[in-house]
Amino acid sequence: MYAVIESGGRQYIVEEGSVVNIEKTHEKPGDIIELNNILLLVDDEKVEIGRPYVDKGTVLAEVKRHLKGKKTLVFKKRRRKDYKKMMGHRQQYTEVRIKEIKKI
Secondary structure (H helix, E strand, O other): OEEEEEEOOEEEEEEOOOEEEEEOOOOOOOOEEEEOOEEEEEEOOEEEEOOOOOOOEEEEEEEEEEEEOOOEEEEEEEOOOOEEEEEEEOOEEEEEEEEEEEEO
C-alpha cells in the first residue's frame, strides 16, 4: 500500500516504513502527526483518487528530527557601481517516518 500526500505545498509518495523530509513543522521529535491531505491511495489493485483529497484515509507519521537543507548562495552585482550583495538560504525540513497508512 502506498499513498501520495501533500504537505507544505509539495507532494510526496510514501509507503509504510519510509522516511521522508517534509517542510518544517512545529512538532517535537518523537511526536506522532496525522497527515490528512491524501491525493492518491493505492491498496493492492484498488486505487482511490481524491477530488482533491481522499476522505477515507489518513497517514500516521513519527517526527524523527529537524534538519536543514543544502545552503543556496545568491550573489547580486551591478557593474561599475560598487554594488555587491551576497545572500544565503538554508531550507528547514522535518524528517518523518511513515508508521501507518490507514484506510477508513
